[in-house]
Amino acid sequence: MLQKGKHFIMATTGINTYRRLWHFYLKSVRKRHCALKFALKEKLDQIGRTDLVEAIDEYEREREVVVQKENSKSSALEGPFFGREDLLQSVIGVLDEEQSYIHVICISGMPGAGKTRLAYEACHRLLRLHQLISVNLREITTVEAAFFAILHRLNVECKTYEPEVLFSLVKNFRPSKAAGAILLLDSADYLLDPGTRDKPNINSEPFIDLIRQAINLMNSQLKIVITSRTVTCFSLEGDNEMNLEDGVAMMKHHARNTDIDKDTCEGLVRFCGKIPLAIRVLGSRFQDGTIKPRIC
Ligand SMILES: Nc1ncnc2c1ncn2[C@@H]1O[C@H](COP(=O)(O)OP(=O)(O)OP(=O)(O)O)[C@@H](O)[C@H]1O
Ligand SMILES: [Mg+2]
Structure with a gap:
């Protein structure tokens, strides 16, 4: 069921200084900007405000607990995850791997085989350090609509279909989490379906082309996971069945x-x-x- 492949398959003193640093700190938390956080702690340490350093550590610990709770809550929404450990580990392995180019994994299989669940489970196990951006392509039938759906999830406005905008975005994308980002293109069923000889799907080639061009861009911080009922030629075949x-x-x-x-x-x-x-x-x-x- 798993398909994987390069080509297809992401100081000082004074109260104002405190305020400014605190403001920076909050900003850094929002942006998960570790460097700023450490710089602030170092400065506070230098000026002897260990009480504030402790307060930050305390805040960090609490935040960690909340984030973990949130993560397990959403992954448990569908109930516990059963089996598929080997497959799950290979997906996690690829997503966690250091690559210079954008790596793409495609999970394909029959309807209800657990593609989406597997993809989300893998992402959830990496969520502490990875940012997840998911786009549901179930109802999307054209490459243009896919383009706008992806841009919308990336909070970018673009009124006309310009693949270059997507390429530049993907190439320069800097995730909000340290280990990188995962762009999950879920249910690319129609877009990857080649159709029949009598009735070929004219949208599949342009979509495959779009992905192909995107993954040849260098960005070690971004991985793309696609789930689709259509088995593509980039496959590493597996099993639809559970044991x-x-x-x-x-x-x-x-x-x-x-x-x-x-x-x-x-x-x-x-x-x-x-x-x-x-x-x-x-x-x-x-x-x-x-x-x-x-x-x-
Ligand atoms: N390993 C698993 N453990 C627990 N539940 C699972 C597992 N795999 C799938 N499920 C559940 O089975 C149902 C179908 O799974 P899922 O939606 O992932 O299938 P799919 O292959 O993505 O189907 P579709 O082709 O329709 O998108 C979901 O309710 C999901 O939570
Ligand atoms: Mg699915």
């Missing part, structure tokens, strides 16, 4: 207190083709009592 054990754990989780014996549960997971979406839907139906767990 049986993880599928059973997922089914039991979604079925909550429903009593399902091991054999029945395994049979039901196989019946679902070991596809996460099917397992989730069926498990939830057991939970609300709509249907009873039984193999015919």
Whole structure:
């Protein structure tokens, strides 16, 4: 299910000084600008205001706890993540790798196979040091619309379709977090679909071209993750299915207190083709009592 590849697949003294430094500090927190933060602490240390240094450290610790809570909250919105550890580690490995060019990973697979979940899970595990910018391309059918959607998420206004604007933005993009940024282009289903011989998709080539040009730009701070139902030629093929054990754990989780014996549960997971979406839907139906767990 995972596709990866270079070519396709991101002092002084005085109260006013304190104020100014404090103002800088707050600004630096917002911008995650570590250098400024350390400079401020050093200055405060030099002038003997260890109480303020401690206050900053305290603030940092509290902030860390809040950020971690926030991160785990959003990743847990869809419930716990099951299995896929190898795949997850390879995605995380690529995203965390130092590269001089913009690296692109494409996760492809059938509907409900867990592409989006896998991508978000990988990003969430890196969120402490990486900035995540996600763009949902599900309803996007033209390269122009994709261009505007990406620019919109990057808070850049552009009224006309000019790929050069995107290239320059991508090339010069400086993330707000130390380790870099991940641009997640989710559900590029239609845009990567070549269509049929009778009815080719005239939008897929321009989109692939746009991505190709973007990834040849040098920016070690940016990685791009694309999820798509369409398997592209840049693929490193994997598996759509979960392994049986993880599928059973997922089914039991979604079925909550429903009593399902091991054999029945395994049979039901196989019946679902070991596809996460099917397992989730069926498990939830057991939970609300709509249907009873039984193999015919
Ligand atoms: N490894 C997993 N652990 C727990 N839940 C999962 C896992 N993989 C997928 N799911 C759940 O299964 C459902 C379908 O997954 P997801 O939306 O990621 O599929 P998809 O491949 O992106 O589908 P589509 O092609 O429609 O975009 C979601 O509710 C998701 O939370
Ligand atoms: Mg998806």
